[in-house]
Amino acid sequence: MKFYYLSAGFLFLFALTACNLKEEKKLPVLGNRETVEKTIDGKTVTDTIYQTIPSFSFINQDSAAITNKDFDGKIYVADFFFTTCPSICPVMHRNMLKVYDKFKDNPQVMIASHTIDYKHDTPAVLKEYATKLGVSGKQWQFLRGGRDSVYTLAEKHYLVAVNEDKSAPGGYIHQGWFVLIDKEKRLRGAYDGTQPDQVEQMISDMETLLKEYQHDKK
Template structure:
């Protein structure tokens, strides 16, 4: 009987140590749909997903959603001549790149919001100078409306040309984490090294979610 207390304590300790596996939330809009499974009507949730897209990368190669199928990826919006938040964002993104560049399940996708100036050759120069090789990190150019549309509607990142200054763009420095099912799983302030560290570890959490299934 005198060991009973000790037993309770160690049991409690044991239970509290086996935490449920950490899962990232699913972000964005969602709607319930009714569907029939085995003759029964069940309610399922449809989450917001990234629609198909088609852009041109720094190697002048077409890049579409198919290149991101089965990948966990991080998306952001920038332009190469930006001297405000973009250098900070990509200084931080470079850490994510170095961490995962040899992992074929992870990709990075930076959209230029300055389609006129950031031609593929300009993006190539930028990627080279940043020290980025291969196609793990894609820098893409696309039609203005397509880029701005996917930013606002799909990745929920606000971007706009500054009407006062033609060389300037107002945009947010979010890094958006997308899972293998094209759902939004996290948004991180790309200018904050702490949040980017969180992103780096959340990518691993997300990969583990797929590995343990």
């Protein structure tokens, strides 16, 4: 199964992140934004409010509740999948393993894989899936939630299209995006998780983002 439906907005975001950003000191902030005016010390200044990932609460592969607060102070990569996916998911997560291995045990980095098969992918199923991948510990979270909460989070906030489709292999269709989120819960990159060169670019961008925070501390 290959699902190529892309929103016009995300095509634009992909075009931005597909470029070589190594020469940039900072990654762009993606997603919707709103310009607001504020009065500070009697002066009117313009500020930008960026789209952020909202509060959420899901159950992980260890049957533990995981919320957005578990990602506080960390950058992370999010994706959407299902364990019985017969096509792109195995490719995506083989590529995500490169990210896991690269940043393993780095306390500033996490991965959040959201299942879109809320019927089949119980915590026990997710645990077995994680074990087969060779994933342990808390750095890579496999998360399960209700249909509406997961699908809304995917489409409105991560800008990833997902849906049930009985005619599709496995019964679901979804995009293979890996979405990079910063410590402020803002979108900083979008990458095709089925393409090794895009995953390598994401790894490079993650290093850039981590350096950005190190620089801000100085």
